[in-house]
Amino acid sequence: MNLELRHLKVVCAIAETGSVTKAASQLGLAQPALTAQLQRIERTLGGPLFERDRRGARPTALGELVLSRARVLLPAMKGLQDEAARLAGAGSDDTMSRYRIGQVGGPVIGGLVNRLSEAQPEAQISTHASYYVEELANMVRDGKLDFAQVGVCGDAMPSADYGLVWQTVAVDGVCVLMQEDSPFAKGDEIDLAELADEEWAAGTGDGCFADCFAAACARAGFTQKRCLETDIRGVVDMVESGVALGLCQPTFRASTGLTHRPLAGAPVRWRQVLGWHPDSPAARVAPRLIGMAVDAYEEVVARNPRYVDWIRAFPHLGSNTLAAA
Structure with missing residues (x-):
């Protein structure tokens, strides 16, 4: 067997976790498969790389040697791959391939x-x-x-x-997604204060939008009721079923039976x-x-x-x- 970079990653994972079982979990492998792979690596290198007992796996002298080389080679190879990826993306002055x-x-x-x-x-x-x-x-x-x-x-x-x-x-100003026959759909915009008694559905994410919407409701004089986070299809389903009003972008293509209007004054963007x-x-x-x-x-x-x-x-x-x- 020829030693490959993936084998060095195995050795490093065992050393870092201190356990073949933990390394297998980290690498997404079954523990018996990783054990068999370690044994093949050790046969290739001519000796055991780890002392294993109830306390875990500790590198032998040979293992320390392999680890010292692996910790140089793996970052170098990662750097080479990153540089190659950047070069592969290069084109003319205003294009990339x-x-x-x-x-x-x-x-x-x-x-x-x-x-x-x-x-x-x-x-x-x-x-x-x-x-x-x-x-x-x-x-x-x-x-x-x-x-x-x-x-x-x-x-x-x-x-x-x-x-x-x-x-x-x-x-953009955030819009309210609703059924076409909703009384709120009559004008070109909706005053947020008129929606104090409504429940809401909005897309999920990792930003401050939920807090900003709650703050806008507070400025309009009320505390928002429940706001359910889901994907776009879930928001549409909830609006169609009458469970909630949705929050959406003005570019959202509403399905048949639904429409949207911007909030007056664009209190949320x-x-x-x-x-x-x-x-x-x-x-x-x-x-x-x-x-x-x-x-x-x-x-x-x-x-x-x-x-x-x-x-x-x-x-x-x-x-x-x-x-x-």
Whole structure:
């Protein structure tokens, strides 16, 4: 058997956890399978790597030697893989040959990928979905993604602790999703104070939106009732069944029988942003992707002319282009 990097990872995992059983759990392997693999590694290297007893597994002198080399080789190989990934993503001054885009969802990602595909049909484009900004930001920071297209509460931006550059694509007033025959659907907007007796459903996430909505309700003179967090399909189901009103973006395509209206005065807002690492090839092409993201947003929001008219009274909302119109 030839010694491979995966074998060194096994040795390191056993040393770090102090137990073959714990290492097997960490590596996602069955304990007997890991034991058999360790035995093959030891035969290849010519002796036992660990002394094992009831107190756990402790490296032998040979094990310490292997660990000292592994702790140099594994980070070096990880660095090589990261550098190769960055080089593989490099293209001309304003393009890359590969785009890995993480996204929380919303009105931007579909149009962005479509525009990118049309502009660079030969490029490799992949997406990764998550409910959580933190997960996507960490993946960009670690070189596993090139961009993160996320949504955050309108008064906030993703944390600077991730070390990424974030640029706003658009800011929207949050809307109320309801049945078409709801008495609240008669006007162009809804006063939040009129909804004091309602229950709510909203998408899940890791930001401050729930707290900001509760604060908006308090400013409107009431304490919000229950707000159920679920996925988008769950929000639609609850609204359709009459369990709750939903909170949604104005670009949301309501299903038959449902409609939405913005909250008067935009007391709660939602911000679409695009993030990238400043030292990655993505930084070079970011202005181009920001332009595509803005175009994608404007195409989607134009399908809701009632909202486009409403937003003209709020110069701080919409994309930069809409705000200037």
